[in-house]
Amino acid sequence: MNLTIQHVINHLTAKIELPANTVDQLITGAPNQPVTGVFVTFMPTQHVIEHAIQRGANLIIAHEPPFYNHHSHTDWLANDPIYETKRRLIENAGIAIYRCHDAIHRFQPDGITEGLVQALGWSSSVEHSKPEADILSFPGGMTVQLIAEHIKHSLGIEYVRLTGDPKMVCNRAAILVGFRGNGNLTIPLLQQEELDLIIAGEGFEWETPEYIRDAVQQGKQKALLMIGHAESEASGMKLLSERLATAFPEFPVHYVGEQPVFQVL
């Protein structure tokens, strides 16, 4: 039996109740296409698509959208040469792109958070999991500097951004992936969970960082490490690729990463 893209989508969304306005969808390609191979990635960049074509994979499962906006609208991009070149590449090669964003965040536990915590080797430090964050306990404490170095080393990234004192000793932290770094999530967590550190992917610069700055200026022991959106979520997609490879031995499944989108100058 030829497994189709719809089979893979059914597998990804089994037992998941997607929100009404979900961004998860087959952005290019057709559900009845037989799958020749799967690339799993955080971001379906030009290079990831070219690589999939070279390797004969016709389904890319991506956490983020290919066309630079969360809801994958494309009307506003008509006649944009970069969009058109990418779109033509995808269509000429018959590449299906399926966005797996809301579903993996609704795995029990959240599949993106789980992948990050595994990549950091911190599974045994998870005190409990909340829908938006894992709460980590470091008995005996660890300096923020050491935590930052550990994150950089574990994820192979060049830099993280810190608000607060690198010498502060952290005992309890929350880790929030992707765009969960905003104050509406982090500030209540800091108080309810008695945290001293937030580790987040991305968030508005005028919310959590400024709250942490005020806390430090008030003499309180709080800090924030902002590690980057992709840097916080790619490991979860890598974990998904391993699970899909086990679930679908009928075709090859590979994880494909990218370089960090920013370098610091």
Added chain:
Amino acid sequence: MNLTIQHVINHLTAKIELPANTVDQLITGAPNQPVTGVFVTFMPTQHVIEHAIQRGANLIIAHEPPFYNHHSHTDWLANDPIYETKRRLIENAGIAIYRCHDAIHRFQPDGITEGLVQALGWSSSVEHSKPEADILSFPGGMTVQLIAEHIKHSLGIEYVRLTGDPKMVCNRAAILVGFRGNGNLTIPLLQQEELDLIIAGEGFEWETPEYIRDAVQQGKQKALLMIGHAESEASGMKLLSERLATAFPEFPVHYVGEQPVFQVL
């Protein structure tokens, strides 16, 4: 005659049509309070408020809100100790905080963009101004690396983030302050204005940076420098302080800056 806070607000908003849902408001204090002195700042942090109290200034004009969310809601912060400590400090000292955000962006030209371009010494490089951006022309070209070093030196900042090749030669750039770094603004500009470089404050990591990455992977000459939200807007508030000092010789007006909220580790 005692000049009141309302006099200053009237001055700031003269000839400005604020949007219906404007965030500009007197967040603390009363409009009929006589002004003893003004601090102008980007972010009214704990330290900025303490400093204002020490100096006898009872009006802080800030571009961003004191309480970690764009619309200055505070219900969600009830019982938060960092919020409460800050709020108590403000109320006990009778400090008025006026948010000047939408008004200064509606000055002709945009007062925040104007301040940044002046701080960079690039006023004569502005080819034309649009509501959302100034379009800069560098005849003969300048490498992105050199532009980045110039920005860091001019603004006194430690780092900027780059997507693209630092050796690319830039001839035409757009400069977008604050949270104008998203794809809906930058991507049409890049095409319509035939730009090779975007210089922006802050924006979603999955929009403009990923578009620029795709462009580079397609062999096109595009780059992005993300310089930070505060880093892109503080100069505009400094320019405002100079104008207010001229307009109101009756009381002292000072600009007060802050350290960058992030350090890179």
